[in-house]
Amino acid sequence: MKLNDLSDNPGASKNRMRVGRGIGSGKGKTAGRGVKGQKARTGVAVKGFEGGQMPLHRRLPKRGFYNPFSTDYNEVNLGRIQQAVEAGKLDAATPVTLEALIAAGVISKPRDGVKILGNGKLEAKLAFEVAAASKSALAAIEAVGGSIKLLVVAEEPVSA
Template sequence: MKLNDISDNPGSSKNRMRVGRGIGSGKGKTGGRGVKGQKARTGVAVKGFEGGQMPLHRRLPKRGFHNPFPTDYNEVNLGRIQQAVEAGKLDVQAVVTQDALLAAGVISKPRDGVKILGQGALTAKLAFEVAAASKGAIAAIEGAGGKVTLLANAAASAE
């Protein structure tokens, strides 16, 4: 067998449709777009337009509230922090802050602060300075002998 003998199974791939290549091609002249107007042009789609009928997104009532300025936390589980400690990326003696987690590669980019979540086991005795933490995470950290300090200015600066 040679490289030039290799080919796909017959009928496994179709040639692409070449529009606007004459009336005999079946997709000539208007190229399957109908005639004239905005939608016959390239790059245009009138989304949500239902032919003058009141569109669905305007027929349905508005519900709830969308906060335009939400606080976007980096959520970190205790198991991920324990992995970083075991790998030697986090110093056990130093206070664990957002900058320390960023340097250790636990979080990829700083947001409005770090929220510690309680999934996984934490055996290291660590001191945290974070924007938020779940009740389960605080209980697990204090159970391992560590402490959690919640930063008041992290929530205030985000507002």
């Protein structure tokens, strides 16, 4: 077999339709675009246009808003922290901070800080320095003899 002997299977490829080449071709005159008007022309952009009627996306009511001052915490469960301690990625002697959790691979991005949640069982006595913690997490940390220091984020002064 030679390269010039290679060919597609019969029916695998089809020649493109050449439009606008006379009425005898079956695709002459308007070239399959119907009759005149906006859509018969090139460069048509009618997404969402309803012929002059108010479009659906403008008829529906707007809901909610985006709060630019919202906080987005990394939420970490106590069970996940215990796994990192057992794997040797977190040192029980040093405080558990945002930087320590990133270095241990528990979280990937700093965001606005860390919030500790109480799901899972904590057995190691750890000192936490985090932005927030749930009530169940606080209770579980203090139950094993650990401590938690909540870092207060400086708030913007409200102008009168």
